[in-house]
Every structure is written in C-alpha cells, then in structure tokens.
Amino acid sequence: MANIIVNRELCNGCKVCFKACFIDIIKWDEKAKKPVIAYPDECVHCMYCELNCSQRAIKVSPDYQAYLFPRENIA
C-alpha cells in the first residue's frame, strides 16, 4: 500500500492534509492536533496532502503494484 509518512516534529497542526484528502484516507486527531493515516490501503496517491502542506511534513510514496485494479479482468 502507499506509504504516507508524517513528520510530527515539522507538522504544525494546520489540518490542511486532512482537508485536502478527497477520499477520507486521513482522519484528524483533535487531541494531538495531528493527522491519522487511517486508510492507507485506499490511498490513490493524488498527492494533495503533500502538495498543500506548507511545512513539508507529509510525504506520499505510491505503491502501484499494490493498487487495487482488476489486473486479471482488463479485456
């Protein structure tokens, strides 16, 4: 699955990665004010969390081999 890494030192709790996720992969821990990568297996690596993070505190490394796609049923 996609590897989504959060640098908790750099993260300033602005919540933009949580807002930027368009399929609810990233949840928000209100207490810690940090993102929770709740569903990395469903990430489609749109990169919006990383693109929008002003602190460069989140990185997405896609894993296309594990991406859900009906490889045996294309034609």
Next chain:
Amino acid sequence: MDATERVSTDVLVVGGSIAGLAAAITAKEQDPSLEVTVVEKYTSGYSGKANRGAGIMLILGEHTPEEFAQFYLQHIGLFLNNQTTLLKYASMLNSGADAIEKWSGKIDKDENGKYRSLKWASKVVGRREDGKPIFDQNVPYPWTLVAIDLDYIREVRKYARKRGVKFIDRVGVVDLLTEETVDGGAPAVVGAVGFDIDDGKRHVFAARAVVLACGNQCWRVMPMWSCARGEGIAAAFRAGAKFANCEYAPFYNWTSLDHFESHMGAEYALYNHKGENVGLPLIKEVHPDISAEVLVEWYKQVKAGNGPMHYREHENPLMPYLTSVLASTAVHNRPYADRFWGYLFFNAFSQATSDEVIPGLVGEFNPLWVDENMATTLPGLFAAGDICVGGSRAWGAVAQPGRHRGSGIAFATFSGRVAGPSAASYAGQVAPPETLPDGQIAESTERFQAPARCGGSLRHMQMVAEIQKVMQPLGNSLYRHEARMKAALARVEELQAMLPEVRAVDPHQLFAVNECRAMLLCSEMFFKASLERKETRGWFIREDYPELDPEGLRWIVVENKNGQVAVGRERVPLEEYPFKP
C-alpha cells in the same frame, strides 16, 4: 437518544466542488434573501475531481455556438443530442471562464490581459529564442482551451462564503426526502439525510430546493476519479428521478499498470506485439479525441493473441503539446498546477518499467435526467456537474468527457450557473416544508447504519474489487454483447445479494458500504440500458448489433418502478431542433 443535527435552508447544494459552488453562488446572486447551504462529504475547496485534472477549460473563443453545435452534432454527438441544451451549453462557454475569474479563480492571461488560449492538439512548429514553443493552431475544432490554476476551487469557496453561502463539510448526503404533491405527480424533494463522515452523527436537512452536484460514478478504478462513487445517483433513483444515457458510459483512458497515469493520444502510436500500429489506421481525418473504435481494436488484438499492446510514446504527435501544457511553464503560468502535475509525472515516469498500454476504466456514468434548466423530473430537485452530463443529453452518442477535453470544468460551470438560478426561482415560489417524512428518515438511517450491526464477514474493499472485475473488462462495458452483459448483470445481482454481508466498524466504512450499494445500482442501470440499445452508435458499440437501429434516434431511459430498474425508449424530437442529420 437523538444525535441528530437538524438544518433548515432554502437551497441545499449537495457537493462542494466547482459545479456545486457555481450553483450556490448563482442561486445566492439570483435571490440574496435565500439561505443557500453547501453540504460536502469531504472538504469543499479540496474535494471532487475538478482540481485533480488538467485544469483546462473549454471555451469557444472566436467561434459561434452554432458552429460548435454543428461540428459537435456531425462528428461527436451524432444527433443523439438535446440540441436545446447543447446550444445553451455552447452559448455559455465563454462566459463560464469569465465567471470563474469573477469568483477569484486564476485563469492564465497574456501580457495584454487576455486569456491565453491554445487549441487542443495544436502542433509545435518551432521554438522562440527563449525556447518556448511556437504553435500552429490550425486545427479543425471550433473551440479553444484556457488554463486555470488548480487551487481555484479553494478560492471560489472563499468567494462564495463572502457572499453569504453557508458550508457544512464532512457530511455526506445519502438520501433525498420527498413528499407527495397535491396534483399526484412526481413527489417533490423537500430535504435530505446525511451523516458525518468522522463521528457518524445524522444530519437531517429541510430545504425548499435541492441541487445535486456530487459527481458521477467511476467505480473507484482509476486513481484521480476515485471520489466519484455514485451515491447521488442512487439517492436520486430511490427518490424516483428519471435517467437517460446510462449506456453511454464508460469512458476509458489509455494507461499503464506501472503507474495508472493517463497516456493521452496513445491511439496514434498503439502497437500490437507483432510490431503493427493498429491505432493509426482507425483515426479519421477529424479526430477530436480518443474514440471507442481504437479501444475496441485493443480488445480485438488482445483476444486474437496479439498482445501485450505497446505504446510508443515518442511517436505520439500530441506529446509536444501535452508536455508544453502540463507540468511546464512553456505556455501557461500556473504554479500550483505545475507542482501537482510535476508530482504525478515524477511518480509515473519513475515507476514505468515497460511500454505496455491498457485501457483503464474511468467510468463517468452520469445519467441523471435534466432539462435545459437543469431541473430533474422531481419538483424541487435540480442537478449540476458530472452527475447529469449524460442525463442532460447535451452531448449525444458519446461518453464523458465527450471527445472534447476541457469539457469537465466547462460543463460543471455551465450547469451550475443554470441550476443555481433555477433552484433559487423554485425556492422562491414554494413554502418551506412544514414537516419532514419521519418514515423516510428512519428507513434511510436503517439502510446506512445496518452494516455496523450485520456481523458479516466481507470487507468493503473486497466488495469493491469484485465490482471492478465486472465493470473494467472491455468485453462487458465497451465492446458489448448480449451474452456477456447478461452474465455481468447476473454477477451484479449476486453481489447485490451479498451486500448485507459487508460489515462496517466506523463511519468511513459505513459510507464505503453505501458507495458499494450505489456502484452496484449504477452497474445494474448500465447493463440493463445497454441491453436495451440494440445497435452500434458512436461510443456505444455492440459486437452483436454492429449496425444502426433502423428505428432511428432513441434515448434509452431508466426509471424507478416500485423500486426496480425499469428501462424504456424515447424518440429524439428532431423536428423541434434547428439542425438535422
């Protein structure tokens, strides 16, 4: 326990991407006294597909709506169009770009302050001294394209907020609420039921008018289209709305199993394993974009044992154009879009290990029926954006994006700007609902929450995988045959019967099960409508019916009859339209 948030508003807009925002802003403009509320399952400003594409928007430029419509009818829509809506769309294209700019979206401009436009498939014929490309824009398409920076939806949301539009984020609408009308006709939409995607709290909305702008159905196959899971279509079906053009999906993009990035223009350089270019011979002189015929050829070659298929990118004549427009400053100044496309290209090109090319199902199932005012067949329910592209019948015999790239943002903006004022006018004429139907609210709640109590053994991603195995194959969904479609439909029905076994332990998973239900309903509508069209016409291709239906131009329509998918036909009223075949 009543963990319910109750919200009353005049106009409820479901979906906060560009179509919904366009509808909300224009509804408020039409009647500032109305309360307009946008409800969005994720976060408006970031959600949706319209900021994860090329950011290219189609306008007419110097061409006339009539010129556009005539070209479109002849070469793309093949007269299976609602010409009234097609002409309205065409006549609002240029002003659509102006609207986005007025709403604070940044459209790239030249040194004279004019939109920097570039026609699709323009050829690079030279380089300036600074290395920037010189284009020959002498292409046969009566439209052009402008470029928007992809942070525009965030800016448009801010604009809407300043003008009094209210926002509720992280609440997904799962059903519409209706009440019987005094004349005994179609029930009127008076609200909606939704749930918070984080804490699961129920939200019940009372509204005078509702605009559905929550996207279409893409079955979660291709990455950037993954958010389009058809819950709005399913909600409209359950409420009793009408649909058309279910069979004019799906769109496929050329892609790679190495990275799932799009290979636009691969049909020019599509080779079988014997080294024969099998795409080029099928490309007609006027080739506005990827055609279904070349996709079918891919299927035939693979079935004949001539695969795997290869894409020789260096032979694709579109590449100089594409690489000038995306992740590049060669033509446009769009820093946010450049970074976005830079990420995508880096990921794709760093992972590519072969030149094998496949068609990946994009989907774009979009059949909610609307008239030229973006009114559905249910009083009080309007639609905008991807959910009703096919149902508007504006584009005719073609899958979205309608063989004219840049049309996604263009149609969303157009339909939003029509739906907003339509909904506002309607809302101004009806009283707010006095009571909401408790029975419907309870039924919707039960349906949504049941997977938390079912104790089943299936996980939602297992169900998604099974659905994709039915929808992706070209033999089921593109190059169609009665026997294959009946088998696919039987599998869809099996999966529908398995839905009660899919468990959910949190709101994310409750939504996922609701999405699976919507995916399967859309699949059922798709195959039933496809079986009804016994011909080959434009994007719709049947192996067993390769000719045009001698009965002529018909729309296949779908309605909800006692909860069942009922299919019918309607004649295209050509005599009412200005252009004839």
